Amino acid sequence: RQAAFRTNLSVLLDQVGTGKESLSFMKRRIRRLAQQWTTAANRLDVKLEQQWRDQKKILVHVGFLTEESGDVFSPKVLKGGPLGEMVQWADILTALHVLGHNLKISMSVKELQGFLGVPPGRGSCPLTGPLPFDLIYTDYHGLQQMKQHMGLSLKKHKCHIRVIDTFGTEPAYNHEEYATLHGYRTNWGYWNLNARQYMTMFPHTPDNSFMGFVSEELNETEKRSIQQNKVSNMAVVYGKEPSMWKLGKEGFLEILHRYMEVHGTVYYETQRPPEVPAFVKNHGLLPQHELQQLLRKAKLFIGFGFPYEGPAPLEAIANGCIFLQPKFNPPHSSLNHEFFRGKPTSREVFSQHPYAEQYIGRPHVMTVDFNNSLEFDSAIKEIMRTKVEPYLPYEYTCEGMLERVHAYIQHQDFCTPEPPRMIASLFVALPNSTALGWASNVSPPAAWPPLSSLRLLVSQEGQSCVEACQSAGFICEPAHFRFINNKEVVDSEINHILPAFSVMRRECGLQREPLLFSCAGHSPKYRRLCPCRDFRHEQVALCRDCL
Numbered sequence: 001r002q003a004a005f006r007t008n009l010s011v012l013l014d015q016v017g018t019g020k021e022s023l024s025f026m027k028r029r030i031r032r033l034a035q036q037w038t039t040a041a042n043r044l045d046v047k048l049e050q051q052w053r054d055q056k057k058i059l060v061h062v063g064f065l066t067e068e069s070g071d072v073f074s075p076k077v078l079k080g081g082p083l084g085e086m087v088q089w090a091d092i093l094t095a096l097h098v099l100g101h102n103l104k105i106s107m108s109v110k111e112l113q114g115f116l117g118v119p120p121g122r123g124s125c126p127l128t129g130p131l132p133f134d135l136i137y138t139d140y141h142g143l144q145q146m147k148q149h150m151g152l153s154l155k156k157h158k159c160h161i162r163v164i165d166t167f168g169t170e171p172a173y174n175h176e177e178y179a180t181l182h183g184y185r186t187n188w189g190y191w192n193l194n195a196r197q198y199m200t201m202f203p204h205t206p207d208n209s210f211m212g213f214v215s216e217e218l219n220e221t222e223k224r225s226i227q228q229n230k231v232s233n234m235a236v237v238y239g240k241e242p243s244m245w246k247l248g249k250e251g252f253l254e255i256l257h258r259y260m261e262v263h264g265t266v267y268y269e270t271q272r273p274p275e276v277p278a279f280v281k282n283h284g285l286l287p288q289h290e291l292q293q294l295l296r297k298a299k300l301f302i303g304f305g306f307p308y309e310g311p312a313p314l315e316a317i318a319n320g321c322i323f324l325q326p327k328f329n330p331p332h333s334s335l336n337h338e339f340f341r342g343k344p345t346s347r348e349v350f351s352q353h354p355y356a357e358q359y360i361g362r363p364h365v366m367t368v369d370f371n372n373s374l375e376f377d378s379a380i381k382e383i384m385r386t387k388v389e390p391y392l393p394y395e396y397t398c399e400g401m402l403e404r405v406h407a408y409i410q411h412q413d414f415c416t417p418e419p420p421r422m423i424a425s426l427f428v429a430l431p432n433s434t435a436l437g438w439a440s441n442v443s444p445p446a447a448w449p450p451l452s453s454l455r456l457l458v459s460q461e462g463q464s465c466v467e468a469c470q471s472a473g474f475i476c477e478p479a480h481f482r483f484i485n486n487k488e489v490v491d492s493e494i495n496h497i498l499p500a501f502s503v504m505r506r507e508c509g510l511q512r513e514p515l516l517f518s519c520a521g522h523s524p525k526y527r528r529l530c531p532c533r534d535f536r537h538e539q540v541a542l543c544r545d546c547l
């Protein structure tokens, strides 16, 4: 069946259910953004020009909100706890509904069992018939629950699963045997999925798929009125939980206060938390729409280093604030920071919000060394005299998210076996010696992203393909590894650096285990062979010919 865009969200709102603060938060968000989704759906409908879209049967099982996983999030919704995940799930549900798919939503193991048609009760009871869904969106908690309650059949059906995974999972952590043998084993990884089945909140490593969320988009009238009403000496601090303010004790909050009126939205019960200085105007935790109003007036949104990689800075920038954040030197990662410890990635985080730094940057984002008071001081002064327009990258608008999720649903296929390996002779060297292109006398095999997007590069020693592609203005595309990992003559091995060649040994190595194709991998002794691709402006998940 063909999927038709939906603009009425009432069925979705009924499906989300009631009885928990997390669900109420998500429903308020869905209602508040309803008009934006409708406009976006209409625009995308026109853009896709009647392209056929299969209607899929989709199950969304939100594992972290189930009682069975302990649901530590719901009780903290009104108390300054994490909301990023709730923002993202609300937006995923809305996107799937608006795209017109046949959606079932489960927030408990019982509902999960009901939808999957496995008998209720404890222990693993394999699902015997076919899977009643084309796609299942869940998270790591949900995956664990499915393993417990679907038993062996999970293996059979796992190509249909998509895991919403905020910070991402790198291939070396995902491959069970490799992770166990080489010290990459964590509490979360080792599911042996295709790494693109993990879907992240920001475009971290391109080994995973970038799912994202949305932020409110302003029309021209709103943009103009915001710019007229900005208070140039008003700052809002990023941190709804008192503990996040401890980081601000270093003295820069005082420097900030010399120039600006400082506002906060810190949760409190009866009195001001001791971490929040008396000169701060604390509004308490605000409902999302009231936070937006505050951000519309403020000139500066300032982070102290935590939370990492949340939605709020995008909202601030979309409302015309400049986001000021600390640089991390050395970078934070699972190797040196408690928060990331045990997360299935060794990604190095160079500032509180790397997306804001790399993809948005000046004048909207300033990333400085907060320990250097001179640098900090001059950043504040610069911010006060800089005029910026509200800005939201397309990939974080409702239309951008619909476009991306549409493309994934129609094109990503982890169930059909990959076509046979390509033969090296299909490639020809392009005049630029490090780039290879497709020979013009052969027609490229069907693939998504299409092969027309492939640009082959060789990394520097020690450089990952993420960086190598980025520095050439491209993005690493793990789906293209299979096309470049193909010199029949070379011995193949299992190692997440391959394909690559060793500079010292003057040897090439190919990859024998497709699950270990990794954009993120790097090693000092190797120059890697990197499959890069082009990408759309402000929609990094999609190549030019990807729609």
Ligand code: U2F
Residues within 6 Å of the ligand: 081, 082, 083, 084, 085, 087, 166, 201, 239, 240, 265, 266, 284, 285, 286, 287, 288, 291, 307, 308, 309, 310, 311, 312, 313, 315
């Ligand atoms: C991130 O989670 P957080 O929830 O801490 O992320 P934030 O950027 O603070 O914002 C989440 C939402 O909270 C809203 C705001 C954002 O959409 O509009 N909000 C609000 O409604 N009222 C207020 O007074 C203040 C904010 C990240 F998303 C998670 O993945 C991480 O686990 C977490 C820890 O790093 O950080």
